[in-house]
Amino acid sequence: MHTAVNLWPLLGIAVVTAGFLLRLHPVLVVIAACAVTGWAAQMPVMHMLESLGRAFIKTRNLPLILLLPLAAIGLLERFGLKEHAQASVARIRSATTGRLLTVYLLAREVAAAFGLTSLGGHPNMVRPLVAPMAEAAAEARHGTLPEPLRRHIRAMSAATDNVGLFFGEDIFVAFGAIVLMQTILKTEGLDVDPIRMALWGIPTAVTAFVIHAWNLRRLDARIRRETAR
Amino acid sequence: MIVSLDVFYILVGLLFAATAVMTVRDATNPRRMTTALFWGLYALVYLLGERLPPAVAGVLMIVMALVAGAGLVRPGRAAVVPETERQASAVRLGHRLLVPALAIPAVTMLGSVALKDVHIGARLLLDPNNVTLVSMGCGSVAALALACALTRATPLQGVREARRLIDAMSWAVVLPHMLAVLGLLFAEAGVGKAVAHVATTYLPLDSRLLACAAFCVGMALFTVVMGNGFAAFPVIAGGIGIPVLVGVYHANPAVMAAIGMFSAYCGTLMTPMAANFNVVPVLLLDLPDKNAVIKAQLPTALPLLGANIVLLYCLMYR
Numbered sequence: 001m002h003t004a005v006n007l008w009p010l011l012g013i014a015v016v017t018a019g020f021l022l023r024l025h026p027v028l029v030v031i032a033a034c035a036v037t038g039w040a041a042q043m044p045v046m047h048m049l050e051s052l053g054r055a056f057i058k059t060r061n062l063p064l065i066l067l068l069p070l071a072a073i074g075l076l077e078r079f080g081l082k083e084h085a086q087a088s089v090a091r092i093r094s095a096t097t098g099r100l101l102t103v104y105l106l107a108r109e110v111a112a113a114f115g116l117t118s119l120g121g122h123p124n125m126v127r128p129l130v131a132p133m134a135e136a137a138a139e140a141r142h143g144t145l146p147e148p149l150r151r152h153i154r155a156m157s158a159a160t161d162n163v164g165l166f167f168g169e170d171i172f173v174a175f176g177a178i179v180l181m182q183t184i185l186k187t188e189g190l191d192v193d194p195i196r197m198a199l200w201g202i203p204t205a206v207t208a209f210v211i212h213a214w215n216l217r218r219l220d221a222r223i224r225r226e227t228a229r
Numbered sequence: 230m231i232v233s234l235d236v237f238y239i240l241v242g243l244l245f246a247a248t249a250v251m252t253v254r255d256a257t258n259p260r261r262m263t264t265a266l267f268w269g270l271y272a273l274v275y276l277l278g279e280r281l282p283p284a285v286a287g288v289l290m291i292v293m294a295l296v297a298g299a300g301l302v303r304p305g306r307a308a309v310v311p312e313t314e315r316q317a318s319a320v321r322l323g324h325r326l327l328v329p330a331l332a333i334p335a336v337t338m339l340g341s342v343a344l345k346d347v348h349i350g351a352r353l354l355l356d357p358n359n360v361t362l363v364s365m366g367c368g369s370v371a372a373l374a375l376a377c378a379l380t381r382a383t384p385l386q387g388v389r390e391a392r393r394l395i396d397a398m399s400w401a402v403v404l405p406h407m408l409a410v411l412g413l414l415f416a417e418a419g420v421g422k423a424v425a426h427v428a429t430t431y432l433p434l435d436s437r438l439l440a441c442a443a444f445c446v447g448m449a450l451f452t453v454v455m456g457n458g459f460a461a462f463p464v465i466a467g468g469i470g471i472p473v474l475v476g477v478y479h480a481n482p483a484v485m486a487a488i489g490m491f492s493a494y495c496g497t498l499m500t501p502m503a504a505n506f507n508v509v510p511v512l513l514l515d516l517p518d519k520n521a522v523i524k525a526q527l528p529t530a531l532p533l534l535g536a537n538i539v540l541l542y543c544l545m546y547r
Contacts, residue, residue, distance in 0.1 A: 005426040009418040016411075017454050020502060027400060028298035030407045031291060034414050041418035046284060048414075053286030055413040056406070057278055061234065063406050064362055066505060067241050067395075069333050072372035074390025076326055078310055079380045080319030084326045111334075122510040123394065128330065131514055151516055152525065158510035159498075159525040165506075166494040170487070181462065181486040190475065190482045200487035203544065207536045208491075212529045 012037030066123060073128055081128045097138045097153055098220035101160045102213050104130055108164025109209060113171040121165075122158060131157040142227035149226050156219055160212065167208035170201045231349060233356040235278070237366035242275030248392045258305035267293055267302045268395075271403065294407065297400035307393040322379065329375035333368040340364025398512055404504040405456075412460030424451075425468035434473050441541045444469045448489050449496035449534055456502025458493030465489065480545035488541045495537065498530035499523055 012033045019029030038048035073081075131154045138145055138153060145153070185192050249269035252261050270293050274286065281289070296302060319326065340355060341364045347354045356363045373387050395402060415421070428447070434440040447469055451461035470489055474480040497503045500523070507522050516522070 005422055006419060007423045007426065009415070009420045010423045010427070012411075012415060012418065012420055013424075013451075013454060016502075020454065025298045025300075026404055026502065026504065027294045027407060030404070030411050031294040031298070033411055037411075037414055037418045037420065043418070049287035049291075050283040051287070051414055051417055052290055052410060053281065053283035053288075055410040056274065056286050056290045057281065057283070059406055059409040059413070060238065060274055060278070061359070061362060062409055063402060064234075064237060064241060065365065066402070066509070067244065067391075068237060068366050068369035069372065070391035070394045071244070071384070071387035072329055072333070072369060072376045074394050075373070075376045075380060075382055075387040076330055078315070078382070078386075078390055079322060079326065079376075080315040080317075081326045081330060083312070083316045083319035084323065122506075122513050126510060127513040151518070151521060154514045155511075155516060155521040155525040158514060158522045159529070161510075162498060162506045162522070162526060163529055166497060167491065170490055170494070181466075181490060185466070185471070185482055185486060190471065192482050192486065196483035197487045200481075200484045200544065200547075201491060203540050204488060204491040204533070204537055207540070208529070208533050211532050211536070215528050218528075 006041065008040035009037050011040045065121065069121075070123060073123060077128055082132045095137045096141065096220050097134045097156075097223055098216040098218075100137050101130070101134055101157060101216050101219070104157075105160050105164045105209065105212055105216070108161060109168035109205065112165050112168030113205070122161065126158050126161050130161065138223050138227075142223060145223075146226060149223065153219070153223075156216070160216070163208060163212045167205045171198050171205055231352050231354050232363055232367065234359045234363055234366075237363070238275045238278055240366070240370075242272050244388065244391055244395075245269070245272035245275060247388050248272075248395050251389070251392050252305065252396070255305040257307075258303055260301050260303040261305070263296055263301035264303055264305075267296050267400070290407065290410065293403065297403070302400045304396045304399050307396065318380075325379055329372040329379060332372040332375050333365065336368030336371050337361065337365045340367055398509060401504050401508055401512060404508070408456050408502065408504075409459070412455065412457050415455075415460060416463060421464040421467045424464045425472065428465075428468040429472055432469075434469070434477075437478055438538075438542055440469065440473050440478065441545070442538050444474055444485075444489060445492040445534060445538045445541060448492040449499070449530075452493040452496025452503075453500040454502070456497070456500050456504065458490060458497055461493045461496065462490055465493075474541075474545065478545065480541075481547055484541065484544050484547060488537050488544070492534060492537045495530045495534040498526040 015033040015036045016029060019026075019032065034048075034052060038051070043051070134153050134157045135145070135150060138149075181192075181197055245268050249265045249272060252258060252265040252268060255261050258264055270289050273281070274289065341360045344354055344364070345357075345360050373384060376382070377384055377387065428434075428443070432443050434443060444465065447465045448458075448461050451465055452458045455461055466486065466489055470485045471482075474485050475482050497506060501507055501520065507526075508519070510522050511519055518524070
């Protein structure tokens with residue numbers, strides 16, 4: 001099979017991989033990969049600048065989810081939002097960290113499945129609410145936590161948010177990924193109903209919940225083990 | 230429509246402009262001029278948007294990347310309210326502090342479910358192409374208003390707090406944005422076609438299970454490299470999914486697509502290139518280990534990738 005496929009643009013992927021492995025500054029890696037890819041595809045410099053610019057403007061909706069809530073959340077933090085959340089959860093004696101995060105995982109996944117992807121998130125939910133609550137739940141039962149364990153609980157809070165978001169949002173029919181998949185398949189001559197793609201995401205979404213909930217049970221066991229000493 | 234996404238582009242642009250101005254005046258920042266330049270240029274992207282000539286926007290992006298890459302974007306040392314004061318305020322305000330925080334999801338939900346098709350006069354209330362984002366923008370503004378009413382702080386104080394958080398995240402704020410640009414450039418340069426050619430030529434795809442595994446693992450690996458499932462999907466679906474799974478094994482394209490995208494998301498859980506999800510929380514949560522969130526996600530991502538291969542193998546003829 002000798003088709004006239006230009007393999008040189010693959011160099012762009014090689015640049016990203018190499019830069020990532022060498023731990024170079026990620027922003028520089030991206031720009032270098034852009035330059036190499038454009039050069040390999042024989043784009044004139046002006047054409048490449050225009051492509052970059054158009055793409056940069058077109059994708060500026062991506063950071064909005066992160067940026068818009070910052071003013072309100074920052075203000076609430078100044079007036080003790082985190083401290084309040086910790087105090088509230090410390091009063092709920094029955095909640096373990098794992099159970100608390102499992103409830104959050106379920107809420108996040110179900111909300112995202114209804115297209116409400118911005119209900120959670122690291123700046124507006126994990127940092128001010130979920131992570132302090134998860135820490136406080138462990139402290140209320142076991143007293144002061146060793147520092148590595150405390151950090152692991154925080155990381156698990158962020159992980160729980162990600163898992164809930166990723167494996168919920170793809171079930172929502174109007175989500176960008178579904179639209180993207182439909183467009184790609186259509187250009188290849190396959191007409192697929194978006195609702196069917198959303199439905200076939202459900203088995204994975206359920207599996208993701210089960211696996212992560214199991215990991216959260218293991219987190220509870222680790223907390224018991226490390227605080228018992 | 231009455232409320233469009235442009236309103237929020239302008240608001241975010243003004244927020245970045247304010248960040249730039251406050252940074253110029255921040256004596257605690259060791260690189261205040263170049264840091265201010267970085268945020269000022271980003272403000273232009275949001276304020277001018279499509280009015281910027283594409284080539285100018287391209288140059289602007291490169292300049293921002295070089296400034297950040299040279300280590301010239303630094304955070305200042307923000308004046309933090311002492312913890313005792315915050316604790317006293319928490320006791321005084323109690324559960325009322327949760328009201329503005331919960332207003333963001335509440336308004337987002339209300340907007341995207343109930344106000345989606347509402348017209349005022351002949352005009353739609355919300356931008357129909359971006360209902361969730363626009364509703365969330367309204368929710369954020371409502372939350373700021375409620376927070377100001379509750380704490381008797383001014384909206385300007387809210388801007389200062391937002392700037393404090395942006396400053397703390399530093400250049401990581403723009404990384405996902407620049408990765409999306411790279412994804413679009415890859416598509417334009419024909420990277421997808423090249424990967425398809427290599428995959429069909431060199432991988433042993435003559436067993437159905439191996440083909441499923443190559444497809445799912447390929448999605449995950451390419452996402453690990455790119456940090457973006459949206460960039461991986463066109464490449465691997467075009468390279469393995471459509472020609473092999475659908476073309477040779479007659480898989481249901483809906484199953485192939487759905488499970489393929491979820492395999493890409495397993496990759497997103499494992500890569501520092503997905504800065505928004507894996508690096509930003511590390512900074513927000515003050516974790517010293519840069520890969521702490523990824524390490525917490527591996528025990529979920531790897532078994533799930535295996536489960537995806539099995540699910541695809543079993544369900545592909547449905």
